[in-house]
Amino acid sequence: MENVVLIVHLILALGIIVAVLLQRSEGGGLGIGGGGGGAASSRPALGGLGKVTWVLGIAFIITSLTLTVFAAERAAGVSILDRLGVDAPLRPSPEAPVVPGGDLLPPSLGTDGGLTPPRAED
Numbered sequence: 001m002e003n004v005v006l007i008v009h010l011i012l013a014l015g016i017i018v019a020v021l022l023q024r025s026e027g028g029g030l031g032i033g034g035g036g037g038g039a040a041s042s043r044p045a046l047g048g049l050g051k052v053t054w055v056l057g058i059a060f061i062i063t064s065l066t067l068t069v070f071a072a073e074r075a076a077g078v079s080i081l082d083r084l085g086v087d088a089p090l091r092p093s094p095e096a097p098v099v100p101g102g103d104l105l106p107p108s109l110g111t112d113g114g115l116t117p118p119r120a121e122d
Contacts, residue, residue, distance in 0.1 A: 002067070002070045005063055005067055005070070006067060008063055009064065012059050012063060016053065016057060016060060019049060019052050019056055020053060022049060023049050023050065
């Protein structure tokens with residue numbers, strides 16, 4: 001069933017691309033062309049190809065949601081690491097403090113990265 005929905009989804013995507021490319025430009029896209037487009041201009045009524053684009057778009061969204069539901073059902077409660085058979089990464093023990101940049105800092109900066117001010121010598 002999932003494969004059928006996926007094939008329909010791909011056909012709808014191609015159909016939307018073709019329908020959009022076949023539509024006549026209104027002359028105002030990307031600021032190219034004249035036409036005096038502004039707030040006062042009125043849009044023409046939606047033609048047949050525009051209606052087809054709307055129907056294809058709605059069907060595309062429906063198949064997208066359906067595929068999302070299929071994927072969620074298949075992945076419910078399963079970690080991707082469980083599917084790959086990889087052990088989870090080891091965490092450091094609670095006794096070992098985690099110091100950012102721990103062994104990468106020069107010894108003069110100490111373990112806190114030089115955040116504490118140096119002590120005044122007597």
